[in-house]
Amino acid sequence: xxxxxxxxxxxxxxxxxxxxxxxxxxxxxxxxxxxxxxxxxxxxxxxxxxxxxxxxxxxxxxxxxxxxxxxxxxxxxxxxxxxxxxxxxxxxxxxxxxxxxxxxxxxxxxxxxxxxxxxxxxxxxxxxxxxxxxxxxxxxx
Amino acid sequence: xxxxxxxxxxxxxxxxxxxxxxxxxxxxxxxxxxxxxxxxxxxxxxxxxxxxxxxxxxxxxxxxxxxxxxxxxxxxxxxxxxxxxxxxxxxxxxxxxxxxxxxxxxxxxxxxxxxxxxxxxxxxxxxxxxxxxxxxxxxxx
DNA sequence: TGAAACCCTGTAGTATAGTACAGGGTGTAT
DNA sequence: ATACACCCTGTACTATACTACAGGGTTTCA
Numbered sequence: 085x086x087x088x089x090x091x092x093x094x095x096x097x098x099x100x101x102x103x104x105x106x107x108x109x110x111x112x113x114x115x116x117x118x119x120x121x122x123x124x125x126x127x128x129x130x131x132x133x134x135x136x137x138x139x140x141x142x143x144x145x146x147x148x149x150x151x152x153x154x155x156x157x158x159x160x161x162x163x164x165x166x167x168x169x170x171x172x173x174x175x176x177x178x179x180x181x182x183x184x185x186x187x188x189x190x191x192x193x194x195x196x197x198x199x200x201x202x203x204x205x206x207x208x209x210x211x212x213x214x215x216x217x218x219x220x221x222x223x224x225x
Numbered sequence: 226x227x228x229x230x231x232x233x234x235x236x237x238x239x240x241x242x243x244x245x246x247x248x249x250x251x252x253x254x255x256x257x258x259x260x261x262x263x264x265x266x267x268x269x270x271x272x273x274x275x276x277x278x279x280x281x282x283x284x285x286x287x288x289x290x291x292x293x294x295x296x297x298x299x300x301x302x303x304x305x306x307x308x309x310x311x312x313x314x315x316x317x318x319x320x321x322x323x324x325x326x327x328x329x330x331x332x333x334x335x336x337x338x339x340x341x342x343x344x345x346x347x348x349x350x351x352x353x354x355x356x357x358x359x360x361x362x363x364x365x366x
Numbered sequence: 367t368g369a370a371a372c373c374c375t376g377t378a379g380t381a382t383a384g385t386a387c388a389g390g391g392t393g394t395a396t
Numbered sequence: 397a398t399a400c401a402c403c404c405t406g407t408a409c410t411a412t413a414c415t416a417c418a419g420g421g422t423t424t425c426a
Contacts, residue, residue, distance in 0.1 A: 091402075091403075092402090092403070092404095093401095093402065093403080102384090102385080103403090104384075104385055104386075105383090105384065105385085107404095107405095108383075108384060108385090112383090121392090121393095121403095123391075123392050123393075123403080123404090124391080124392080124403075124404060124405095125392075125393090125402090125403055125404080126403085126404090141327070143383095144323075144324075144327060145324070145327045145328060145331055146287050146324070148382075148383090149382075149383070150382090173335050176331075176335055177332060177335050177336065180328050180331060180332050180335070181332070182285075183285075183286070183287070183324075183328060184325065184328055184329070184332070186282070186285060186286050187286060187321050187324060187325055187328070188325070190286055190317075190321060191318060191321050191322070191325070194314050194317055194318050194321070195318065232372075232373075233372090233373070233374095234371095234372065234373080243414090243415075244373090245414075245415055245416075246413090246414065246415085248374095248375090249413075249414060249415090253413090262373095262422085262423095263422095264373080264374090264421075264422045264423075265373075265374060265375095265421080265422080266372090266373055266374080266422075266423085267373085267374090284413095289412075289413090290412075290413070291412090
């Protein structure tokens with residue numbers, strides 16, 4: 085039975101990260117400095133498990149550690165000037181919407197590719213390149 | 226008027242990357258070694274502009290350079306064993322679908338946050354943390 | 367023909383996000 | 397009381413993706 089207190093290694097195991105990463109996040113300010121035992125061992129709680137899972141999830145969405153720090157600041161309530169929060173969240177939303185559109189169009193081109201691939205045995209005109217080759221070309225004039 | 230041939234700096238400008246990046250991509254194999262002038266200057270064409278735009282777009286979707294190299298190999302037709310192509314494209318699709326789901330759920334929580342924020346002047350219970358804190362916790366038994 | 371603008375190579379530096387020791391201390395179980 | 401698992405700090409190393417020189421050659425255009 086756990087005494088409700090976790091050592092670094094236990095936290096690492098529960099959150100699915102490794103020990104060094106926990107120390108690294110502490111250095112970077114994503115985790116605050118924990119209470120220590122008299123011997124100097126870090127003592128964590130379930131809160132840190134959640135926080136690490138939060139970080140892991142946000143990372144899987146493509147957020148950088150500094151963006152995650154902002155999100156955590158919102159979540160912690162340490163940013164509570166409403167305008168600031170809205171600005172951050174709205175910027176995030178813009179970015180997310182852009183990513184969603186790109187991903188959706190790539191998804192359909194890839195789906196087409198896979199379908200075509202299922203029918204023909206070699207690819208001669210691939211739709212991916214046409215799709216991804218479109219873009220704002222800086223014309224030099 | 227262009228003679229249809231681009232120097233490194235011109236290509237860079239047109240594709241919206243910088244010169245060093247072009248050389249870097251050549252080193253990494255994302256661009257093949259171009260024809261040179263007698264003086265050793267690289268000579269590019271419109272194809273390389275498209276290729277760089279392709280790379281830029283793929284990067285904005287979160288693909289790494291090595292993944293982009295795979296995509297380019299498909300696009301180039303240099304991978305044309307149908308099974309290989311399908312495997313790569315399907316793996317990509319899985320990944321994209323996962324990212325889409327994560328982004329969609331984050332989008333809705335962020336949208337809620339922004340809405341709440343528009344109504345209240347400070348945030349006391351933020352939905353982001355609940356949303357992103359959910360996840361597979363490795364239970365130690 | 368000479369100077370400005372551009373290109374070349376090679377190497378080193380930056381930022382991000384960890385990962386891997388070395389050398390030493392702590393906790394606990396037998 | 398001692399061995400083993402585990403923790404500590406600090407530092408160095410890795411990978412990815414560039415970015416920035418230094419020192420020198422090339423093109424172009426007046």
